[in-house]
Amino acid sequence: MAHEIHTDANDPSNVTNPEHAQHHIVTPLQYTYVFATLLLFTGITVGAAYVDLNWANPVIALGIACFKACIVILFFMHAAYQSRLIKMTIGAGFFLFIVLITMTLTDYISRAWGMW
Amino acid sequence: MDSAIATTDHADVHAEHDHVALPQHRHHFETEEQQREAGSFGMWLFLLTEIMFFGGLFFAYLLYRNWYYPAFAAASNQLSVPLGAFNTVVLISSGFCMAVGVWAAEMRRKSLLVLMLVLTTFFGLIFLGVKYDEYHEKYELHHIPGDSFNISMFTNPAGYGIKEEPLAPDMAQKTQIFFFLYFAMTGMHAVHMIIGIVLLFWLTWRAHRGDFSSGYVAPIENFGLYWHFVDIVWLFLFPLLYLINRHPLH
Numbered sequence: 553m554a555h556e557i558h559t560d561a562n563d564p565s566n567v568t569n570p571e572h573a574q575h576h577i578v579t580p581l582q583y584t585y586v587f588a589t590l591l592l593f594t595g596i597t598v599g600a601a602y603v604d605l606n607w608a609n610p611v612i613a614l615g616i617a618c619f620k621a622c623i624v625i626l627f628f629m630h631a632a633y634q635s636r637l638i639k640m641t642i643g644a645g646f647f648l649f650i651v652l653i654t655m656t657l658t659d660y661i662s663r664a665w666g667m668w
Numbered sequence: 669m670d671s672a673i674a675t676t677d678h679a680d681v682h683a684e685h686d687h688v689a690l691p692q693h694r695h696h697f698e699t700e701e702q703q704r705e706a707g708s709f710g711m712w713l714f715l716l717t718e719i720m721f722f723g724g725l726f727f728a729y730l731l732y733r734n735w736y737y738p739a740f741a742a743a744s745n746q747l748s749v750p751l752g753a754f755n756t757v758v759l760i761s762s763g764f765c766m767a768v769g770v771w772a773a774e775m776r777r778k779s780l781l782v783l784m785l786v787l788t789t790f791f792g793l794i795f796l797g798v799k800y801d802e803y804h805e806k807y808e809l810h811h812i813p814g815d816s817f818n819i820s821m822f823t824n825p826a827g828y829g830i831k832e833e834p835l836a837p838d839m840a841q842k843t844q845i846f847f848f849l850y851f852a853m854t855g856m857h858a859v860h861m862i863i864g865i866v867l868l869f870w871l872t873w874r875a876h877r878g879d880f881s882s883g884y885v886a887p888i889e890n891f892g893l894y895w896h897f898v899d900i901v902w903l904f905l906f907p908l909l910y911l912i913n914r915h916p917l918h
Contacts, residue, residue, distance in 0.1 A: 601911040613907035645716035
């Protein structure tokens with residue numbers, strides 16, 4: 553069984569792989585780097601929680617959580633190596649989530665507007 | 669299902685193209701890449717609905733934390749940071765094993781894949797064990813919202829040897845909202861882990877049978893996406909519930 557590689561060259565009408573998805577295999581070495589980074593930042597976030605930084609405490613904790621989530625999505629979940637369609641889908645999902653949070657928060661913030 | 673094996677050329681589109689007759693390749697996909705892409709796309713759409721689902725709980729937390737901050741700070745300080753941090757490390761390790769498992773499936777290394785799936789399950793079970801211990805402690809302290817909830821630890825912290833400002837009884841009642849959200853959020857997360865572990869048993873059995881070591885990686889890859897998503901939920905739950913209300917206790 554000859555395994556043909558579906559490049560753009562032998563698919564001029566762009567039918568066989570319209571998203572130009574390329575299959576990329578992330579190596580265990582890369583996973584190890586990600587793993588070490590996640591452990592390091594877990595240590596940092598626990599340490600930072602014991603230092604009184606006033607308003608900066610939640611900002612740092614959530615910033616580190618977002619950073620960790622990003623590298624999990626990009627490398628453990630291979631988002632960095634996916635087609636534009638999938639990257640757009642992921643981005644659109646998070647964008648919609650932020651829109652929903654913002655709209656609901658505006659409602660709660662403005663509900664008692666001028667009544668204090 | 670079993671008849672859906674691609675064997676024919678699509679001469680009308682491009683006669684020079686031959687399909688590779690792999691058993692996992694469904695006839696309605698032009699190529700394996702396209703099939704794989706469609707699978708990943710569908711999995712991501714499912715995960716986005718999960719983000720919306722957990723997002724509602726995170727939003728409730730955000731709102732009530734702002735309304736009843738003293739109660740949330742006092743109640744949050746009753747959670748064990750060492751146990752939470754330990755569980756974070758356990759879950760990251762589980763995710764790492766899952767990621768290496770996907771690589772092993774790509775490399776068609778059956779025994780390594782089975783080993784990695786078993787380790788993923790093992791770490792997942794440790795996580796649930798620690799979670800059980802934490803829930804049990806809350807049960808014994810009467811910190812589960814409902815009729816038997818006891819606010820005395822928050823109205824009279826000195827009586828329990830806790831260095832914390834005492835709360836007024838009405839604010840102390842609001843600690844129930846923190847614990848309700850704590851149980852709802854970590855509980856839904858734990859349900860996802862239990863579902864994942866059941867799927868892991870099934871995938872391990874299939875991997876052992878050799879289903880995923882001849883080029884058919886999609887179920888392992890898509891389960892990996894689910895498992896990493898569950899990790900990410902915990903990466904947010906841990907700081908929000910355990911860490912950020914922890915005003916300068918030593």
